[in-house]
Amino acid sequence: xxxxxxxxxxxxxxxxxxxxxxxxxxxxxxxxxxxxxxxxxxxxxxxxxxxxxxxxxxxxxxxxxxxxxxxxxxxxxxxxxxxxxxxxxxxxxxxxxxxxxxxxxxxxxxxxxxxxxxxxxxxxxxxxxxxxxxxxxxxxxxxxxxxxxxxxxxxxxxxxxxxxxxxxxxxxxxxxxxxxxxxxxxxxxxxxxxxxxxxxxxxxxxxxxxxxxxxxxxxxxxxxxxxxxxxxxxxxxxxxxxxxxxxxxxxxxxxxxxxxxxxxxxxxxxxxxxxxxxxxxxxxxxxxxxxxxxxxxxxxxxxxxxxxxxxxxxxxxxxxxxxxxxxxxxxxxxxxxxxxxxxxxxxxxxxxxxxxxxxxxxxxxxxxxxxxxxxxxxxxxxxxxxxxxxxxxxxxxxxxxxxxxxxxxxxxxxxxxxxxxxxxxxxxxxxxxxxxxxxxxxxxxxxxxxxxxxxxxxxxxxxxxxxxxxxxxxxxxxxxxxxxxxxxxxxxxxxxxxxxxxxxxxxxxxxxxxxxxxxxxxxxxxxxxxxxxxxxxxxxxxxxxxxxxxxxxxxxxxxxxxxxxxxxxx
Ligand SMILES: [Zn+2]
Ligand SMILES: [Zn+2]
Numbered sequence: 001x002x003x004x005x006x007x008x009x010x011x012x013x014x015x016x017x018x019x020x021x022x023x024x025x026x027x028x029x030x031x032x033x034x035x036x037x038x039x040x041x042x043x044x045x046x047x048x049x050x051x052x053x054x055x056x057x058x059x060x061x062x063x064x065x066x067x068x069x070x071x072x073x074x075x076x077x078x079x080x081x082x083x084x085x086x087x088x089x090x091x092x093x094x095x096x097x098x099x100x101x102x103x104x105x106x107x108x109x110x111x112x113x114x115x116x117x118x119x120x121x122x123x124x125x126x127x128x129x130x131x132x133x134x135x136x137x138x139x140x141x142x143x144x145x146x147x148x149x150x151x152x153x154x155x156x157x158x159x160x161x162x163x164x165x166x167x168x169x170x171x172x173x174x175x176x177x178x179x180x181x182x183x184x185x186x187x188x189x190x191x192x193x194x195x196x197x198x199x200x201x202x203x204x205x206x207x208x209x210x211x212x213x214x215x216x217x218x219x220x221x222x223x224x225x226x227x228x229x230x231x232x233x234x235x236x237x238x239x240x241x242x243x244x245x246x247x248x249x250x251x252x253x254x255x256x257x258x259x260x261x262x263x264x265x266x267x268x269x270x271x272x273x274x275x276x277x278x279x280x281x282x283x284x285x286x287x288x289x290x291x292x293x294x295x296x297x298x299x300x301x302x303x304x305x306x307x308x309x310x311x312x313x314x315x316x317x318x319x320x321x322x323x324x325x326x327x328x329x330x331x332x333x334x335x336x337x338x339x340x341x342x343x344x345x346x347x348x349x350x351x352x353x354x355x356x357x358x359x360x361x362x363x364x365x366x367x368x369x370x371x372x373x374x375x376x377x378x379x380x381x382x383x384x385x386x387x388x389x390x391x392x393x394x395x396x397x398x399x400x401x402x403x404x405x406x407x408x409x410x411x412x413x414x415x416x417x418x419x420x421x422x423x424x425x426x427x428x429x430x431x432x433x434x435x436x437x438x439x440x441x442x443x444x445x446x447x448x449x450x451x452x453x454x455x456x457x458x459x460x461x462x463x464x465x466x467x468x469x470x471x472x473x474x475x476x477x478x479x480x481x482x483x484x485x486x487x488x489x490x491x492x493x494x495x496x497x498x499x500x501x502x503x504x505x506x507x508x509x510x511x512x513x514x515x516x517x518x519x520x521x522x523x524x525x526x527x528x529x530x531x532x533x534x535x536x537x538x539x540x541x542x543x544x545x546x547x548x549x550x551x552x553x554x555x556x557x558x559x560x561x562x563x564x565x566x567x568x569x570x
Contacts, residue, residue: 183257374438466495
């Protein structure tokens, strides 16, 4: 998708204009960028139809610039703007808490125009004394700089997965390819990915390698050989392709799926049984006794075959040896989504578009949960608007037979622990999601009390994105999760597994902790566009990494069963 590239260019223009002190224009560019961000469709489709101006916030001028980017791959206007400011100054803006105004101060006062210089100044504590900064803000910038650097080394699962899937389907189209499987951390659905490992079986390895290393998307061939090649894609993702023999396929897949500790432990287990396990097979002496599939290898090791998502050596091997691994939630078992936003708040689809898309996927229900009034940036709904929305849902529901739109809201947990709507309003909803969208930096005790207070309101059903982390932008809020889970259990509240790829919140280890408290979860996409309902895959993979079975996830239940889980639904 070109969207990401275009929205980044528009944001950069906005930032540079703001540094230059230009008024209004930055806002216009940001608005357009934001709408492209939540478009959910490939912007090139709009371009082809000559309908770029149908995108909210895209007027004549911006549409022309998008034309230029799509046609030439670059934008003269941005090149010109970049020359007008110090070369690396715009680098600084990648740090979330550093807006254009602050970046300009850093440049004017300390001549900081690159991330390297910023890091140095932070280490020397030169920033806290600047006007408008202070010690806390210095600390904050440092933290975010670290987060950002970490984020750049690896790619988020949600970004890498579609790229890898597209690549896989391209390779699968080759008639020489017999089997193509993605291995490595991507197969384990780890939240960030270092590089992509693909295994293939083919009698014509050279032809596959020729194709692989000359694909359009390849920016650099790192290595090319008869059984292994590595390329760097334009997205900066490294992909390794290995051709293996059919008899060895399962062993190679087991070996390259990892993680490392899991692989080491399985090899040791094999040794104990008098075997040798390698990427070529399981051997007794020189004789291969298994290797074609992973299942036959694990069977010979006298254990269940753990699903890839849990191969992290965090207890799965011991459980598999005792035959105690439960079946993980299947990817196709979701019956509805509890967390979506329509154009009533900051989404870009109408309620009907979302509902039709949900019906199309085969869902039985969808909860449209727009933001509450305090979320101003997200165009939260005041009471009047919310009531109007509920009426519209009632009307819309008349047109569906076995499908239902659930009346929801994602209600802000205010700083004092109160909810953003009164109980009288909340009672009119089927499902109430509560979440933190402000004052992220409270100390642990206060934050835990704040959220616990909100969760003791009988109207709340789901704690949405419980830690409010955002990759590369914001760390987890400070909370005592164990306490929060206790409160959830006591008050019959479901923590959410949020599928937005920049959130993936709760994370896998926290899901396991919550499971120990006997909690069930709701997986929500937090879709801001009908197309984003597909992101549920990320949430399900996260649930699987957290060892959840089907019964642990509320939205594997049918519409009829929902009354068992939500007090306002009968
Ligand atoms: Zn939210
Ligand atoms: Zn949301």
